Amino acid sequence: xxxxxxxxxxxxxxxxxxxxxxxxxxxxxxxxxxxxxxxxxxxxxxxxxxxxxxxxxxxxxxxxxxxxxxxxxxxxxxxxxxxxxxxxxxxxxxxxxxxxxxxxxxxxxxxxxxxxxxxxxxxxxxxxxxxxxxxxxxxxxxxxxxxxxxxxxxxxxxxxxxxxxxxxxxxxxxxxxxxxxxxxxxxxxxxxxxxxxxxxxxxxxxxxxxxxxxxxxxxxxxxxxxxxxxxxxxxxxxxxxxxxxxxxxxxxxxxxxxxxxxxxxxxxxxxxxxxxxxxxxxxxxxxxxxxxxxxxxxxxxxxxxxxxxxxxxxxxxxxxxxxxxxxxxxxxxxxxxxxxxxxxxxxxxxxxxxxxxxxxxxxxxxxxxxxxxxxxxxxxxxxxxxxxxxxxxxxxxxxxxxxxxx
Amino acid sequence: xxxxxxxxxxxxxxxxxxxxxxxxxxxxxxxxxxxxxxxxxxxxxxxxxxxxxxxxxxxxxxxxxxxxxxxxxxxxxxxxxxxxxxxxxxxxxxxxxxxxxxxxxxxxxxxxxxxxxxxxxxxxxxxxxxxxxxxxxxxxxxxxxxxxxxxxxxxxxxxxxxxxxxxxxxxxxxxxxxxxxxxxxxxxxxxxxxxxxxxxxxxxxxxxxxxxxxxxxxxxxxxxxxxxxxxxxxxxxxxxxxxxxxxxxxxxxxxxxxxxxxxxxxxxxxxxxxxxxxxxxxxxxxxxxxxxxxxxxxxxxxxxxxxxxxxxxxxxxxxxxxxxxxxxxxxxxxxxxxxxxxxxxxxxxxxxxxxxxxxxxxxxxxxxxxxxxxxxxxxxxxxxxxxxxxxxxxxxxxxxxxxxxx
Numbered sequence: 001x002x003x004x005x006x007x008x009x010x011x012x013x014x015x016x017x018x019x020x021x022x023x024x025x026x027x028x029x030x031x032x033x034x035x036x037x038x039x040x041x042x043x044x045x046x047x048x049x050x051x052x053x054x055x056x057x058x059x060x061x062x063x064x065x066x067x068x069x070x071x072x073x074x075x076x077x078x079x080x081x082x083x084x085x086x087x088x089x090x091x092x093x094x095x096x097x098x099x100x101x102x103x104x105x106x107x108x109x110x111x112x113x114x115x116x117x118x119x120x121x122x123x124x125x126x127x128x129x130x131x132x133x134x135x136x137x138x139x140x141x142x143x144x145x146x147x148x149x150x151x152x153x154x155x156x157x158x159x160x161x162x163x164x165x166x167x168x169x170x171x172x173x174x175x176x177x178x179x180x181x182x183x184x185x186x187x188x189x190x191x192x193x194x195x196x197x198x199x200x201x202x203x204x205x206x207x208x209x210x211x212x213x214x215x216x217x218x219x220x221x222x223x224x225x226x227x228x229x230x231x232x233x234x235x236x237x238x239x240x241x242x243x244x245x246x247x248x249x250x251x252x253x254x255x256x257x258x259x260x261x262x263x264x265x266x267x268x269x270x271x272x273x274x275x276x277x278x279x280x281x282x283x284x285x286x287x288x289x290x291x292x293x294x295x296x297x298x299x300x301x302x303x304x305x306x307x308x309x310x311x312x313x314x315x316x317x318x319x320x321x322x323x324x325x326x327x328x329x330x331x332x333x334x335x336x337x338x339x340x341x342x343x344x345x346x347x348x349x350x351x352x353x354x355x356x357x358x359x360x361x362x363x364x365x366x367x368x369x370x371x372x373x374x375x376x377x378x379x380x381x382x383x384x385x386x387x388x389x390x391x392x393x394x395x396x397x398x399x400x401x402x403x404x405x406x
Numbered sequence: 407x408x409x410x411x412x413x414x415x416x417x418x419x420x421x422x423x424x425x426x427x428x429x430x431x432x433x434x435x436x437x438x439x440x441x442x443x444x445x446x447x448x449x450x451x452x453x454x455x456x457x458x459x460x461x462x463x464x465x466x467x468x469x470x471x472x473x474x475x476x477x478x479x480x481x482x483x484x485x486x487x488x489x490x491x492x493x494x495x496x497x498x499x500x501x502x503x504x505x506x507x508x509x510x511x512x513x514x515x516x517x518x519x520x521x522x523x524x525x526x527x528x529x530x531x532x533x534x535x536x537x538x539x540x541x542x543x544x545x546x547x548x549x550x551x552x553x554x555x556x557x558x559x560x561x562x563x564x565x566x567x568x569x570x571x572x573x574x575x576x577x578x579x580x581x582x583x584x585x586x587x588x589x590x591x592x593x594x595x596x597x598x599x600x601x602x603x604x605x606x607x608x609x610x611x612x613x614x615x616x617x618x619x620x621x622x623x624x625x626x627x628x629x630x631x632x633x634x635x636x637x638x639x640x641x642x643x644x645x646x647x648x649x650x651x652x653x654x655x656x657x658x659x660x661x662x663x664x665x666x667x668x669x670x671x672x673x674x675x676x677x678x679x680x681x682x683x684x685x686x687x688x689x690x691x692x693x694x695x696x697x698x699x700x701x702x703x704x705x706x707x708x709x710x711x712x713x714x715x716x717x718x719x720x721x722x723x724x725x726x727x728x729x730x731x732x733x734x735x736x737x738x739x740x741x742x743x744x745x746x747x748x749x750x751x752x753x754x755x756x757x758x759x760x761x762x763x764x765x766x767x768x769x770x771x772x773x774x775x776x777x778x779x780x781x782x783x784x785x786x787x788x789x790x791x792x793x794x795x796x797x798x799x800x801x802x803x804x805x806x807x808x809x810x811x812x
Binding site for chain 2: 002003004005006007009010011013015057058059060061064068083084085097098101102104105106107108155209211217218219234235237239263264265266267268
């Protein structure tokens with residue numbers, strides 16, 4: 001459905017960078033992203049009723065856009081000799097590296113980019129108390145807290161930061177709070193997950209990628225904002241070369257020129273594929289997809305849990321299971337155990353029959369990541385995948401024992 | 407062909423952000439963009455033989471990427487307390503606004519973004535002597551010249567900056583020279599236009615959009631670089647979550663992970679559509695397309711020139727003709743004449759039968775822009791388009807004379 005949408009879009013080949021350049025595509029986008037926001041149970045303050053929404057290519061782009069908007073707003077606020085070098089941005093050490101890269105592009109160096117440790121004791125979520133202490137110390141040192149990137153579904157383990165608590169910490173400092181829900185935002189379509197974004201009414205922006213788990217082809221990132229005018233102030237341009245519909249602008253001055261909501265001038269008409277997916281599957285159909293994936297991941301987690309040689313590393317929340325081989329003997333060191341897990345991943349991925357998994361390092365431990373995300377995946381695939389993992393684990397552990405005794 | 411490429415790509419849905427994520431797509435891209443560079447007569451220093459090439463979405467993105475690379479390289483060079491506020495970037499007042507927007511995103515404010523006036527006496531090209539004087543004055547004032555964005559085909563009139571002379575001015579200052587050839591870069595496929603980029607061996611980077619005039623669907627921007635390592639140093643990331651092919655990396659350390667050449671992590675597989683276009687049309691076929699468009703634009707220019715009520719505003723170089731109604735009487739003021747031209751554009755665009763044109767303001771004069779760029783355009787369309795323009799001009803001039811006598 002997403003691919004069909006892409007193919008149709010390629011045939012139409014419109015470029016909705018201003019309303020005038022393609023009124024139909026712009027209006028379609030406005031409608032579709034509002035539908036999507038409602039389907040994900042997002043508050044009115046982020047929909048067009050109170051804020052605004054756009055479709056970009058990637059979360060990296062979305063984060064860079066809001067970061068520049070926040071930067072410019074803050075510098076205008078504090079004024080008088082304050083410059084970008086005084087601004088500090090915050091995330092956890094589990095936040096996707098896209099955030100610190102975006103900060104770097106926007107001129108905020110690593111030294112002003114603060115990654116708060118989020119360990120297993122916090123279930124890898126950003127600890128609000130630590131953020132509070134850090135922001136306070138920075139402010140006292142004459143720095144200006146600017147931006148917080150919270151995550152719903154971190155890259156490594158899909159940990160969920162507490163939006164409500166983090167907003168309570170950030171808001172007294174006038175910090176822009178962005179929620180990166182690139183992968184897990186799709187799960188919000190199921191009411192059962194809605195509580196994970198409690199407090200989202202207080203955030204300034206939220207982005208998620210329908211191309212990750214809502215069957216819309218790459219690339220597609222929806223960005224909701226409380227104050228689109230801050231984005232337009234930072235990224236808006238005016239030039240005679242750009243065709244405008246002066247009559248329509250004069251009418252109510254509320255025209256959306258999406259070129260002013262992003263880095264580039266040119267943009268893709270991504271709303272068509274999202275529209276096709278929403279109309280084709282319906283909210284119920286998409287919920288079924290998400291639920292089925294979550295159920296299969298839960299089944300995989302149970303299988304891992306039932307094999308004493310393995311451990312589940314972080315609590316599964318969505319459709320990703322993080323697991324690893326436990327240290328096979330009391331004397332096995334963590335580096336040795338990491339090496340076993342690295343071998344396990346390499347061998348399983350090399351089979352071509354088993355699952356294709358990725359990895360992460362969490363708290364020093366090398367972790368295998370099993371994700372369910374394709375519409376073609378069935379329970380039997382998950383069972384077979386686990387069998388392949390078990391078989392290779394058996395071989396690897398046997399050879400490692402042999403080496404120990406050699 | 408471009409649309410077919412997009413459709414196929416949507417079906418394949420690979421995401422070649424690292425070599426390991428899709429070796430075939432990455433290698434295909436490396437081959438195709440080198441072909442494209444050779445077809446455009448670009449020097450070896452910009453191809454993989456001496457430099458490197460990538461496919462991004464837009465010129466705005468390309469410019470932002472190289473600007474960040476240049477910024478980081480320069481700050482590392484000058485070091486010790488020099489910060490982004492000391493850096494100055496240069497362009498002409500005819501340069502696409504994407505450049506100043508990119509500079510703004512990268513933390514370089516308008517006050518450090520210098521637009522040199524390029525008037526009709528210079529055929530709207532950036533005057534090298536003025537650039538030289540400005541850079542000298544800035545350096546003497548303690549600022550650090552950082553970046554020059556030269557244009558082959560400016561947005562308003564497709565003016566061509568003198569790459570050779572500009573490089574001679576910029577290079578003693580260690581300035582990164584980028585050439586924005588978004589639209590006109592496609593014309594370099596015809597040997598007759600090759601001389602327009604004389605001196606291109608000396609530039610640091612060049613970008614052009616095959617989606618504009620080389621029949622590849624939106625979005626598609628090729629970026630050639632002399633020193634890709636500067637880009638990777640600025641935009642490269644390392645994270646355990648990203649799957650890498652360690653064996654292949656160890657092999658020769660020369661793997662291209664295109665995620666490190668751009669702002670976003672995720673990227674589209676754009677090489678397939680460019681490959682289809684290059685293979686489908688061949689260099690000769692694409693030359694024929696460009697030549698036909700240039701010929702038709704030249705014919706349109708001749709028709710404009712033969713009607714004394716009109717003037718051609720800037721010398722046509724490629725397939726864009728900039729023209730306007732002359733002041734109908736000695737007493738007509740420039741604002742009144744601009745208003746006539748504004749009406750002419752609005753009325754012609756509203757017919758639905760005539761051409762759909764855009765506009766620009768050049769040296770205070772409102773200008774109509776007639777571009778030939780579609781494969782479906784034939785000479786008869788151009789003749790008919792001109793007739794529609796003439797008819798509306800007759801009506802507008804008659805009513806304006808009536809108003810004057812009323």
